[in-house]
Amino acid sequence: MDKLYSIEAIAIMAAVTAVLRFLPFSVLGNRRTPALITYLGNVLPYAIMGMLVVYCLKDMRFTSAGAFVPQIAAGLLVVLTYVWKRNTLLSIISGTVCYILLVQLVFPG
Amino acid sequence: MRSKNIKRAVKATLPVMAGYLVLGAGFGIVMKANGYGIGWALAMSLFLYAGSMQYIGVGLLTSGVSLLSVALTTLMVNARHLFYGLSMVEKYQDAGAKKPYLIFSLTDETYSIVCSAEKNPDYYFLVSILDQSYWVLGTAIGSVLGSVLRFNTEGIDFALTALFLTVFTNQWLHGKQHFSAVCGVVVSVACLLLFGPDRFLIPAMLIIAAALVSKGYIKKEVKTDG
Numbered sequence: 001m002d003k004l005y006s007i008e009a010i011a012i013m014a015a016v017t018a019v020l021r022f023l024p025f026s027v028l029g030n031r032r033t034p035a036l037i038t039y040l041g042n043v044l045p046y047a048i049m050g051m052l053v054v055y056c057l058k059d060m061r062f063t064s065a066g067a068f069v070p071q072i073a074a075g076l077l078v079v080l081t082y083v084w085k086r087n088t089l090l091s092i093i094s095g096t097v098c099y100i101l102l103v104q105l106v107f108p109g
Numbered sequence: 110m111r112s113k114n115i116k117r118a119v120k121a122t123l124p125v126m127a128g129y130l131v132l133g134a135g136f137g138i139v140m141k142a143n144g145y146g147i148g149w150a151l152a153m154s155l156f157l158y159a160g161s162m163q164y165i166g167v168g169l170l171t172s173g174v175s176l177l178s179v180a181l182t183t184l185m186v187n188a189r190h191l192f193y194g195l196s197m198v199e200k201y202q203d204a205g206a207k208k209p210y211l212i213f214s215l216t217d218e219t220y221s222i223v224c225s226a227e228k229n230p231d232y233y234f235l236v237s238i239l240d241q242s243y244w245v246l247g248t249a250i251g252s253v254l255g256s257v258l259r260f261n262t263e264g265i266d267f268a269l270t271a272l273f274l275t276v277f278t279n280q281w282l283h284g285k286q287h288f289s290a291v292c293g294v295v296v297s298v299a300c301l302l303l304f305g306p307d308r309f310l311i312p313a314m315l316i317i318a319a320a321l322v323s324k325g326y327i328k329k330e331v332k333t334d335g
Contacts (some may be wrong), residue, residue: 001144006170009179010149012159013166017190018184021212024194025201033199039331040321044196045224046286047317049277050293051189051310052217056270058306074267078274083282088275092124095271100264 066107074099111231118235121226125218126243128268129160133247136163138255143171147252148259154248158214160242162186188311192318193220204230218269219290221276292320 026038057075061067078095082088135155140150145167153163165186169179193215200223201211207230214237215223222240223233281290299314325331 002173005173006145006149006240008176009170010153010166011206011209012155012176012179013153013159013162013169013183016180017157017159017187018213020184020187020190020196021215024191024198025208025212028195028198029202033202035332036322037195037198038326039229040318041196041199044192044324045291045322046280046284046289047293047296047321048189048192048196049221049273049280050290051192051274051297051313051317052221053277054297054301054313055189055310056273058301058309065167070264071270072161073268075274078271081181082275084280086279086282088279089123090128090270092257092268092271095274096127096265096268099267099271102144103260103264104313 066103066109070099070102070107073102114229114235116234118239121222122236122239122243124268124272125222126241127204127245128218128266128272129240130247130250131265132160132269133244133285134251134255135247136160136167137248137251137253139164139167141255143167147249150248150252151232151245154241154245158201158216158244159187159190160216160218160244163244163286173218185308185311189314190215192314193224197225200228201230201233203228204233207234209307210234211237215218216240218272221273288324289321292317296320 028034033041057071060071074095077098078091081094083090085091114162122321136154137147140146140153153166157163157166157198162183165182169182174182177295194212197220201208204211209231211230219237219240222236223250226236277290281287284290296316297309297313300309300316322331
């Protein structure tokens with residue numbers, strides 16, 4: 001392990017991430033919020049959550065049942081239990097338990 | 110008021126706790142396996158604090174790629190944080206001394222909780238600091254106990270996917286922005302198919318932004334003065 005290189009690389013990862021996080025606020029933060037940003041603040045979260053769901057499922061493959069059935073089945077269970085009971089924890093726990101059982105017992109390896 | 114915020118924040122972050130303890134521990138274990146002990150792992154979880162980037166970071170550290178590649182990879186993987194900031198500018202506006210930490214600690218999971226909560230800087234702060242505590246604690250556990258503890262945690266990271274799915278469903282049931290929700294899913298899937306899993310986020314973000322801005326002006330949802 002090269003210590004200096006490791007420190008430099010971690011510092012760069014931290015700095016780039018921080019710049020990406022702070023940039024919108026430093027560009028837009030100090031004056032009255034433009035109408036377009038107010039609008040985006042209202043509509044963007046919906047699109048972002050959709051994008052994040054796709055991001056989480058991006059490695060799903062349709063080549064074998066084990067590479068897509070657990071995600072689809074557990075994902076459906078989360079959505080359906082949420083529509084039914086409106087209880088976040090219940091949906092997350094049932095979906096995750098279902099997923100674990102599927103990947104460890106039904107489709108191992 | 111304060112204890113009410115604490116109770117609410119703990120409850121809202123329980124799914125993140127499950128996911129972060131396990132994924133944080135996984136990160137500690139991977140770091141340890143590659144020769145980076147607890148100090149290194151904690152430094153990354155404290156100062157970088159970006160889940161998927163930290164996992165990718167281990168790969169970068171051990172492969173010894175150029176620092177420019179490190180910067181570009183980080184830019185590609187974390188560009189989505191621009192989006193989070195853009196949509197939280199107004200909500201974080203009056204957070205005062207808490208604001209820098211709120212911005213620094215805005216991960217995917219923290220965003221998913223604060224983005225649908227009403228404007229309440231104390232609550233945002235509690236959610237943010239609880240989430241990072243889970244992540245740091247998980248990292249420490251993995252780093253120290255990684256070689257001792259051996260149980261099969263495969264699949265438990267689905268807790269985070271499930272969290273995003275419940276937020277998405279909740280927004281769908283309560284909000285009126287179905288166009289935005291559909292746009293986010295459809296554009297992301299299309300870009301995923303076109304550009305592949307490692308390159309789809311940035312084009313997807315650009316197209317989503319363009320589509321929403323156009324719709325805002327065409328439907329006159331952007332309230333301009335006068």
